[in-house]
Amino acid sequence: MAIVLKGYPRLSETFIAQEIEGLEHAGADVRLVSLRHPTDSHRHPVHDRVQAEVLYLPEYLYQEPWRVLTALLAMLRNPRLRSVLGLWWRDFKRDRSANRIRRLGQALVLAHELPGTADLLYAHFIHTPCSVTRYAARLLDLPFAISAHAKDIYTSEDWELVEKLDDALWTVTCTAGNCAHLRPLTKRPEAVHLVYHGLDTTDLVIAEQEAAKPVGNSGLRLLTVGRAVRKKGLDTILQALAQLPDQLDWHWHHAGGGELLADLKAEAARLGIAGRITWHGSQPRDVIRDLYNQADLFLIASRVTGNGDRDGLPNVLMEAASFAVPAIGTRVGALPEFIEHDVSGWLIEPDDVPAMAAAIAGLAADRTRLERYGRAAALRLQTGFAFNHCLDPLVNLLQAVRETKADTGSTTIADLPSK
Known part of the structure; x- marks a missing residue:
């Protein structure tokens, strides 16, 4: 063949x-x-x-x-x-x-x-x-x-x-x-x-065994892995982060290259949140695995672009689940086929900035629910997407x-x- x-x-x-x-x-x-x-x-x-x-x-x-x-x-x-x-x-x-x-x-x-x-x-x-x-x-x-x-x-x-x-x-x-x-x-x-x-989790399981996820009262560790292109909706994430309550302790990590990266960094500065974001750029696999292992919540804001471009079922969503990291995602492509709303994660409509901000703040205030979603996401991966x-x-x-x-x-x- x-x-x-x-x-x-x-x-x-x-x-x-x-x-x-x-x-x-x-x-x-x-x-x-x-x-x-x-x-x-x-x-x-x-x-x-x-x-x-x-x-x-x-x-x-x-x-x-x-x-x-x-x-x-x-x-x-x-x-x-x-x-x-x-x-x-x-x-x-x-x-x-x-x-x-x-x-x-x-x-x-x-x-x-x-x-x-x-x-x-x-x-x-x-x-x-x-x-x-x-x-x-x-x-x-x-x-x-x-x-x-x-x-x-x-x-x-x-x-x-x-x-x-x-x-x-x-x-x-x-x-x-x-x-x-x-x-x-x-x-x-x-x-x-x-x-x-x-998803073949061989590499990810090894990483999970090598490094234990941090514990304690540290701030909410948010993660997105994906190219900086329009269909990924990273501008929605930035605007939602800017709407989070001032007293909420959070930090967002983004990994990936892409044509919009410079514009997004400028937008983060304009919104006054640049100091709470780390732009990792394109990284080798071991760095990406460490980011998953450190994360509390995965953000994926996919949208349908004007020419019809959209995500299908991004591997990064399943990779996050393999580390028991639940996701807030949009109802685009196969995201709703993987994320079970209010069971293994949270679903919002594309480009809905207030809904994403509210979902992040809600899960930050309820770590028990966040951990329950994470366990359910890992089970969803094992039972339906092995x-x-x-x-x-x-x-x-x-x-x-x-x-x-x-x-x-x-x-x-x-x-x-x-x-």
């Missing part, structure tokens, strides 16, 4: 690396194909455990013209090239962009350079990676499958979602809301499956591909069971 990714490795997509590692442990022969080279300054331990080799496609065609030209010349002998060019032209007429041209060039290189043999191409993200995968799969006469997440779904045009869903063997997605959005778009709604990412349990449906889908090919010699949509 070849897994097509928009970039690898990426700290913001450790859930994908976790899935790859799990598939390798389940016996899958995995090859990785990345549309971009890595840019992060740190790596997650799971990236070092993944064994699969990575084929990096030309990120921009002009940077490696000979690879693209060589692939094109080789594909001229491919009887399926005409069909692929027809498919691409129909797409290009509806999306006349340089990105669409790049997708075709990357697909040619993928089809030409993919090492060995593969039974299936599997695209993470239904937008650009899936376009490259779809073209390459047709060139290689292979089936393809999709893992759809959040931004990739809601920033794509419906015509493209419809055609990709209909052409794919099956699609998995990580939230019930995504399923409800995608299933009506395809003539095969039964082929769209809910598969949560789940990694191996969440991986099983995906393994079963892949096993069906292998078994069908063994029985029939092919893996077409008609051959494969959809459930």
Whole structure:
């Protein structure tokens, strides 16, 4: 199986690396194909455990013209090239962009350079990676499958979602809301499956054993881990913190890089709360684990942006729960699917500053309730979002591909069971 990714490795997509590692442990022969080279300054331990080799496609065609030209010349002998060019032209007429041209060039290189043999191409993200995968799969006469997440779904045009869903063997997605959005778009709604990412807590459990959480009457330790981008709603958090009672002792830690970081620091200064905030920036895994272990309450203020971008089920929410740190979160994406309101955390509407401030102040004044939420969050993770349990449906889908090919010699949509 070849897994097509928009970039690898990426700290913001450790859930994908976790899935790859799990598939390798389940016996899958995995090859990785990345549309971009890595840019992060740190790596997650799971990236070092993944064994699969990575084929990096030309990120921009002009940077490696000979690879693209060589692939094109080789594909001229491919009887399926005409069909692929027809498919691409129909797409290009509806999306006349340089990105669409790049997708075709990357697909040619993928089809030409993919090492060995593969039974299936599997695209993470239904937008650009899936376009490259779809073209390459047709060139290689292979089936393809999709893992759809959040931004990739809601920033794509419906015509493209419809055609990709209909052409794919099956699609998995990580939230019930995504399923409800995608299933009506395809003539095969039964082929769209809910598969949560789940969380492998191996690294986090080790950290928890290494350092005991501080006790005593120290102030409320608040934490957010995530990129400083608009969909994360960090401005909502800042405004809520500024509304907390003067007598409340609190400190907020933020870990993550992002394009809005400088603006957010300036806003914190304007609000007069800069001295109660520590901006850690992008950090290696051991620092992040220590932050979880020190925290009392996790804040996640996700919102839906103007172009439809939003969170799905952020790994950081589950990571916090693995340390028995409950969350105040917004009703966006799969946050309400993980946070049980007034059981394992507290839910508010997006951009509701007074509600977030009130929830923080309320939990600060009731440490017993805060600790109860934390225990419930850890239990929620263990019983509903354990990694191996969440991986099983995906393994079963892949096993069906292998078994069908063994029985029939092919893996077409008609051959494969959809459930």
